[in-house]
Amino acid sequence: MATVTPPAHLTGRKQGKLTIFASYFLGTGKSYAMLEMAVQARQAGLDVVIGLLSCEQWPQTKLLAETFEALPRKTAVRDGQTDYGLDLDACLKRAPELILVDDLSHINVDDSRHMKRYQDIEELLKAGVDVYTTLNVQHIESIQDAIYSILGSSASERIPDRVFDQATQVEYIDIEPERLQQRLLQQKKGELLSGCTLSQLSALREIGLRRCADRAASYSQGPQSRMEYRTREHILACLSSAPSNEKIIRTAARMASAFRCGFTALFVETKEFQWMSPTDKERLQANIHLAQQLGASIETVYGDDVAYQIAEFSRLSGVTKIVLGRSGIPHRMLIRKPSLTERLIELIPELDIHIIPDNGSNGRLAAKHREIMRLPTLSILDLLKSALLLILATLIGFLFYHFGFTEANIITLYILGVMLVSISTKSSVCSFIASFVSVLTFNFFFTEPRFSLHAYDSGYPVTFLVMFLASLLTGSLASKLKSHAKRSAQVAWRTKLLLETNQNLQKARTQEEIISVTAKQLLKIFQRDIVAYRIIEEKPVTPEIFLTDSASSPDRYTSDKEREVAQWVITNNKRAGAGTENLSDSCCTYLSIRTGKQIYGVVGIAASDKPLDSFETSILLSVLGESALALENQKNLEEKEAAAVWAKNEQLRANLLRSISHDLRTPLTSISGNASNLLSNGDLFDAETKKQMYTDIYDDAMWLINLVENLLSVSRLEEGRMNLHVSTELIDEVVAEALRHINRKSAAYRLKIQNNEEYVLAQIDAKLIVQVIINIVDNAIKYTPAGSEISIGWKREGNYIYISIADNGPGISDQAKPHIFDMFYSASNQIADSRRSMGLGLALCKSIVNAHGGEIMVTDHLPHGSIFTFSVPAGEVELHE
Template sequence: MPLDEPARPDPDALLAEAKRQGRGRLKVYLGMAPGVGKTYEMLTSGKRRLAEGVDVAVGVVETHGRKDTEALTEGLEVMPRIPIEYRGRQLMEFDIDGALKRRPKLLLVDEFAHSNAPGSRHPKRWHDVEELLDAGIDVWTTLNVQHLESLVDVVWKITGVRVRETVPDSVLSAADEIEVVDLTPEELRERLKAGKVYMGETAQTAAVNFFKPENLTALREMALRRAAQTIDDQLTQAMRRGGIEGPWAAGERILVLIAGDPTASALVRAGRRLADLMQDARWTVAHVERPNRPSRDPATGRRVAEALKLAEQLGAASVVLTGDDLPETVLAYARRNNITQIVMGKSPDKLWRIVAGRSLARALLQRSGGAALHFVGGGAPDTDNRMATPPPPRFSLLRDWPGYAWGLGMVVVANGLAFFLDRYSTGADLAMIFLASILITGLVFGLRAAVAASALAILTYNFFFLEPRFSLQIGHAADVFTFAIFLAVAAVTGWLTGRVRDQARLSSQRAAAVTALLAASRRLSGANTQEDAAQVLAEQASAAAGGRTLVLLPNDEELVPAAGAPGIVTLNAGAMAAARWAWEKGEAAGAGTGTLPQVGWTFWPLVGVRGRAGVAGVEVHESRGADQERMVEAMLDQGAVAIERAELAAATVENAALRRSDKLRAALLNSISHDLRTPLATVMGSATTLIDYGKSLKPEVRADLLLSIREEAERLNRYVGDLLDMTRLEGGALKTRSELVDVREVLSAAIKRVDRRLETRKLTRDFPAALTSVECDPGLLEQAIVNILENAIAYGPDGSGIDVAAYEDRANVVIAIDDEGPGIPQAEVERIFEKFRRVEEPSDRVPRAVRSKGAGLGLSIAKGFTEAMGGRIAAVSPLAEGRGTRILISLPKSVATHRLLL
């Protein structure tokens, strides 16, 4: 950026701020341990906001029996909790739906890291808070520093307590405000003794174990550091949004610049030491790639890659910057990220760099603003054999001979053309011919060939065409200027050609990298299972790395090879140990790392969105450069997400099956609880009445009770039969037999079975005198028809009609059963044959029809039986005036009937 150009806001920062519009604000009261007063301070501040007229409500607060904390809830609206049954206990949890319905301006939610009871909408309370924030509700919450995910292992080493309830660090970093509630360790221990933290024996145990002075001091430091770190991030984001150029030295940030020389790793270690001296300041290691001067030395790329790996192992962030203007690229990054300290290597600047203004050190000194510069002298260079690979020779006659041959040929052609023009024309500017030959040579083969061609052109032009001819003596001073032009053109065109060629090569490499990543992304997105995704990842990573690749996935807490390219290989004990380390610790292991570097593989954890999905190993290859390393790592990132997505897809299918099973079980239990218990209650009531009062009852009353017992027993038998039939259908145990059947006979048998239940309904038959027989199972067909007739009886009012008809067309025999019930809503017609499907009752339905409609299995069983015999079933509704339903069963004929015979 030019010095006189005004600073502009960072687009990414503005975009992040725009995404927060409409979202609630989160304030976290952060403390070092329980008992420092986080809840007390939150409630006190909440009461102040309430007094200012803000709509404040308490979503959940944990007082732990502290009377002073309980007293603060007076005057505040405390929302009721909801009970959740878990293992025979009733747990009271935060009512998120009630909070969303109440929608206060500010909601106080205690214990941010709390784990909700199973059965809650979200597993963690911080998930509840995220939903509240998305709804636009401001939330205040409390958190102890030991609950941060990144500090769990540190806290365990310090206190010996393994924290189970954790919050991701990113959630705290996204908080709009952090207020540290702080006490000295001595004050907190006094509160513990006074019973203001825990009660009775719990307080004594906590004082001896967790609340030791040294533990509290360490936790206090972590809380203050974490709060300062978050505030520093907020400052940087505010500067980016406002387009404010740094640095603001509110907190130290260190930038270490490395090149591809042997001292890169020494610079990284110096940056670590400086960060330690500045109280563990944040530091970043950066390397600048210049598209106009790409490095051709493979050792340079390896040094940079090793230095960046070392930086990550030492706790630094690493970044690769791109820009032609090296000082401006570095300073632009420093201004954006509020860098206060810049560390770079000390090397003597060449005079031409200083004169041309190309000295990085001098440019940074002049334009660094408020950032301090640290120049580190040459430390111990890398002694790694791979790093000691000499760069390719800058000049090689054998390597560049095509260019020299081309230059020689162009000069020969120029001489021939000049001889021709010199003999047959006068006044021709022969120098332009030689200049053109130099220009063409430079454009095609670059600097060295152009310089060689210019030297040869100067000699031949002077020898053959300048006075005195056939002599190397320069006759005129103007010829010196001509020769200088020759050399200048050669140098400029050759240099430009070299730059264009290097940029074209770099662009080609990047295009190839993008193409490879796109191909890998497409193949990975098409993988349906974890094994498929692992195999695609192994193949793509192997192609990018130029060596063998292995992907290992967890199986019953063991890490097993799942895919490999060109094939799955057996790892030795050392390699497997490195792979397990990468899986368990979440960091790279093996060659090129600080863990088991002697093995011939490098293993990376495959980290997806939710966590680690597996491990990928790449065999060490000596010729692999930094670009290939970055390509492999990019593919591994894509592969991790793909494997995780495949795992989630499999879990989703399994969960969907479980949900269907739960839904079926719930519907079955509902059916049993209502449709089976109702007839049982009637049977038991009637039987009890007969036993207790049988002798005193009138004969007609006894007969009615006995009839009720028989009807309800038959009804119960039908329900049990339906359930058994559905079990046979679901389990694939339904066996069908095939014989020639006259459908009219089956219809008559089915009507006879339901005749007594028709009561006042009128059943009309419409059968032809002759009907073609069909091959089917008569027992299943009769049961299907009975189920349809019972459905028509259940939904048809008293006095209505039921029509049963049979007819045939060329290929099928069709059975139609019509009723005059309320009909089926259009949206439900296609779903009426689903299990436990019941259409909502209209208000004018008679109670008897409601009682007798059944478990919702009749039509589903009829559909299953019909399709098992090769037939089809369908429903049509309404028939007339918005009422009536027709159920059609179509059974195929063995041989189609000729149209003239119908």
């Protein structure tokens, strides 16, 4: 089934507003009131359409509905009757400002994207469409126990309380029960009453009014008040596989809503959990899902002492109220095991404990459930193991008896056998049977008279009793230790996996690596096929497929249908796919890798054959949480690096502007001043003065040209746009070309070329190396007094040519040498005009030389002066046929 992306004009809109027209029963006029308000909205200029409205049996409502545009509907035949469903894709494509959708709690027709209609409405709201809808309050999840007590059955179609509580507006359509009954009878629609009496209608009305009042009260408090409530109260509901557990969860949810506080649902996993029947496991999963729908945070702890685990969790989590169930009050006996409630009162007397009795049919189901849970679970293999161990103990007992060992040694041997039975078998019933059989066997084979169950010694009954108790106790302790060891190994395995995942994620450096590491870790943990999507601009890119069997085909995971499910998860920030209520006909269960509302990726895990259980789901969420944190850290690191680069570029721009504004002033002033004098008073100057003024203008202009060349070269280097055009060149020709372009002031200096070799070839970009030589020679002219000697020489050493430019000026201080090649650095020198230097020349020389794969350095020229030396790759003579 295809999914439709919301139109562009909707993607920028805020969350749509939900208005619910609620009442307590059919026929109160909810749909008509909704249409009347829609008429007002249309008159106000809104674009209003009907997405789905069932009004065939109400003539007035149908007449008013015909004045609106109606979108196409989905149809399906269910139980011999035609059922109509909302066409969500058509609604998103039409994209109205306001849409009318009847019956919020309805279950969708087959082949729909979502299982429930309220999920369709949530997607419309997320797309920015306002929604009007109707609801009978008896379909709200948390009040199903009250509905059951009134009508004798719960509503089959339900909505989570959050949908009702988070609606923008709830319009309660109220009518007296007597008037409602008369209206339905007069319009010959008495079958809609379904046998409901006036008292039942009155009770439903009262529940509806109270539920709306609770919703209003929850929003009458300000944020500060709600925060104070949360810090003061914390409700804990105990989860189990009992049918009556639904009532406990709903009661706790109503309490949490009334107190506006935290709500946690706790499941204590004991050793009996591994032998729980598939039906009970399904019921437990349904109870966990119900608690999640009602806003609970699901937690799991491990241990056989349920009361102790609940008490410790309550202390650590700040729980203030505990809600649990009990079927009736146990009869008082002289010796009995304390109930769960009594243990909790003893362990945590400071907490409020609310007991929800299991009455009626739920109580009978719960009692039957407990009887089923108490039935022993045995396997043929466990019985064979027990029999073999007892036979082995008996044979060794015969040896002890033959060699004259005392009966105490044989008794100890049987106790050891019972302990081995407890360790080697899965069922705790085996240790009980082995304890009983070992007493009978010892009596039959090793007490007088032998080979008989009679006993002559009057002390034997006590011996048998002590032996039985000792065997049973040691067997129970061994079984309990084995169970604890297994759970400890399970917890250690989970901790190891999470630690390993965290370590692997820390080594990843990119988003692709982090998501890939996450998928590989999930493949290792669950041994299921994994699909991993990265997200670019809120769109999933081509997925990575990780298969358990490399020979299998990944095509079913890359279909358009699977990609649409992943896109839906990205758009709605909710899980979807197999095992969920959204797009459940896909191959995988898809979950987002997210922190809050920020989604970094989507992971799909194959679950069409076998859904994930609660333990696997908790591990999956933990791994995805670690991955989300790693992706968030990686994103923050990239933003930090980008900010550092931006700050560096800003600093570079600031320094460049500051240098330009300072250093351009002098040559521009000189050029403009000399040009103005020549234009205004040219006739007053003699030929020699004019020549000097022309020379100054030329020198200043050439300085500006060289500055612009350096600036352009620096900008190209910073942007990575400087491309080398390397060729084989003669060094003496490159030096000669550079000397033709140096400063005119070089005439006042002695330039010497020192070369002992006739031909030296280099693999260089000649134009750039010419600029390097010009900049170094100009730097020597600038910082040495007139008449100084500047010498240029080169030689080949190995695969490099070393070019040196030396002067006999004042030299460079040791403090300045480490910074001489830094950008915008210029050493002050009183002999030369340091104000005419921007500190770009030598920095550009270093960049060009490094781009050639060489190095540049500065050393002292004894007795005084400096030597700049740089290296470039040597070249060979190219022969052409």
